[in-house]
Amino acid sequence: MTTAEQTYLRTELEQRRERLHEALHSPVADASLSQLLSAVDAALSRIAQGTFGLCELCHDSIEAERLLADPLVQFCLDHLTSAEQRALESDLSLAARIQRALLPKPDLAPTGWDVRYHYQPAGVVSGDYCDLFETDGGLLLMLGDVSGKGVAASMLMSHLHATFRSLAEGGLPLDRMVEDANRIFCKSTLAGQFATLVVGRVTHDGSAEFVNAGHLPVLHIHGDAVTPKDSTGVPLGMFCNTRFPVHRLTLAHGDTLFLYTDGLTEARNSAGAEYGLQRIQTLAARHTLMEPAGLISECLGDLLSFQEGTKQTDDLTLLAVRRAE
Numbered sequence: 001m002t003t004a005e006q007t008y009l010r011t012e013l014e015q016r017r018e019r020l021h022e023a024l025h026s027p028v029a030d031a032s033l034s035q036l037l038s039a040v041d042a043a044l045s046r047i048a049q050g051t052f053g054l055c056e057l058c059h060d061s062i063e064a065e066r067l068l069a070d071p072l073v074q075f076c077l078d079h080l081t082s083a084e085q086r087a088l089e090s091d092l093s094l095a096a097r098i099q100r101a102l103l104p105k106p107d108l109a110p111t112g113w114d115v116r117y118h119y120q121p122a123g124v125v126s127g128d129y130c131d132l133f134e135t136d137g138g139l140l141l142m143l144g145d146v147s148g149k150g151v152a153a154s155m156l157m158s159h160l161h162a163t164f165r166s167l168a169e170g171g172l173p174l175d176r177m178v179e180d181a182n183r184i185f186c187k188s189t190l191a192g193q194f195a196t197l198v199v200g201r202v203t204h205d206g207s208a209e210f211v212n213a214g215h216l217p218v219l220h221i222h223g224d225a226v227t228p229k230d231s232t233g234v235p236l237g238m239f240c241n242t243r244f245p246v247h248r249l250t251l252a253h254g255d256t257l258f259l260y261t262d263g264l265t266e267a268r269n270s271a272g273a274e275y276g277l278q279r280i281q282t283l284a285a286r287h288t289l290m291e292p293a294g295l296i297s298e299c300l301g302d303l304l305s306f307q308e309g310t311k312q313t314d315d316l317t318l319l320a321v322r323r324a325e
């Protein structure tokens with residue numbers, strides 16, 4: 001766990017201790033409050049002694065995201081009681097269900113567009129963000145990657161989801177929407193937490209605009225060529241006040257925008273080589289006329305043969321949006 005995270009938790013614990021002291025003065029205070037107070041005191045003294053975040057049994061580090069969620073935990077995942085393990089598994093599967101419910105409907109069929117996505121967490125939950133929905137101003141598409149993995153990243157992912165769903169109703173220009181989302185995101189994250197992100201809007205006449213905040217290049221697949229559109233800004237959450245320039249282009253009938261996360265480009269084979277940007281561009285160039293479902297399945301097939309059976313280590317998301325012929 002980083003020093004910043006520990007400092008944050010110490011402040012958190014000190015605040016909780018104060019609250020407990022206040023609650024203990026209530027006429028209906030019960031014994032569980034004084035037990036909690038001792039647990040908080042013990043955690044604070046572990047911070048003071050430098051043993052905070054170490055498993056009491058094996059002395060290895062306890063998973064940082066678990067400490068952030070509950071600074072009173074004293075055992076690593078391997079050394080939970082079986083009751084604790086069952087509770088954790090059920091929490092995780094609930095979190096995964098909530099996250100799946102946030103994804104766009106798989107059968108989404110906006111008029112004039114052919115869309116498809118593939119969302120594949122490396123663990124139970126994902127730090128990738130993917131959304132697609134229609135507004136009065138056009139079809140909005142979002143794809144991003146929150147720093148870190150697991151539950152902490154998935155919480156930030158759902159935070160982004162809620163933020164953009166709310167902001168989208170205001171009909172703001174795209175750059176304003178991302179600037180507002182960035183300010184909100186900044187205020188609710190710890191130092192070092194950020195999200196790379198593409199936010200796009202396409203309309204029925206083929207005009208497309210998008211902001212690429214520190215994310216991998218968006219591929220514009222058109223005619224018989226592929227044009228990568230690079231990032232034009234910093235990731236969300238790095239600076240509270242920053243501008244996000246907008247890319248604008250026109251999509252002809254049959255043109256596709258293809259977005260992906262680093263679960264694709266940074267996937268490694270058994271020799272340790274990366275899948276890389278070039279390979280995805282070459283693959284897209286071989287299939288310029290293909291509809292989104294076919295393109296995504298070609299991409300997954302190519303990734304699978306590249307990986308030669310090595311395990312997926314990062315969340316993977318692919319999104320293709322094609323203007324209907």
Ligand SMILES: [Zn+2]
Binds near residue numbers: 055057060078
């Ligand atoms: Zn342990």
